[in-house]
């Protein structure tokens with residue numbers, strides 16, 4: 001019986017292959033204990049994947065840029081119908097989000113417990129509010145906030161609202177670094 005086939009990533013989370021393809025994680029990422037990353041997934045420098053996330057790049061690919069934060073318990077998957085999940089840099093995805101076959105451009109924001117479905121797009125600095133459901137193919141425009149189930153356009157984010165959100169993402173980069181240093185010595 002195979003007890004454990006994975007490799008441990010920086011921080012204690014686990015990486016697994018699918019059809020011989022392993023995830024590629026930049027050196028200084030924090031992959032928290034309980035996180036599981038499978039198959040064709042690439043993650044850029046300074047990004048963090050928090051406790052108990054699952055990122056499964058099997059029937060498509062997952063790409064994640066730099067300094068992006070995916071908070072605890074989130075699930076990121078793809079769809080075999082051609083919907084990869086492409087997440088840019090400086091993106092924040094809140095706790096328990098489900099991101100499926102979606103593109104999220106740089107500085108995008110997905111609130112906690114929100115869901116994005118196949119073919120949906122969140123453009124640069126776009127925000128999906130906590131608990132919302134972005135249905136298939138819907139597009140959150142640049143700097144727009146969408147809210148609700150199903151999510152609808154709510155308003156344009158002004159610069160101060162956007163800065164407050166961006167601050168949250170930046171704080172997480174520092175927190176992730178603190179965890180990384182502490183866990184390296186254990």
Ligand SMILES: CC(C)(COP(=O)(O)OP(=O)(O)OC[C@H]1O[C@@H](n2cnc3c(N)ncnc32)[C@H](O)[C@@H]1OP(=O)(O)O)[C@@H](O)C(=O)NCCC(=O)NCCS
Nearest residue numbers: 071093094095110111112113128129130131132147148168
């Ligand atoms: C969208 C958000 C920023 C609040 O927006 P807001 O417009 O400032 O909301 P307000 O508090 O002014 O509330 C305005 C109305 O929208 C409703 N509302 C607020 N957030 C909502 C949400 N996420 N979904 C549905 N309705 C929401 C309020 O109940 C209120 O309704 P009412 O007018 O009937 O009383 C907030 O809900 C959110 O999603 N924050 C993200 C938090 C997060 O996930 N962080 C990551 C983890 S650290």
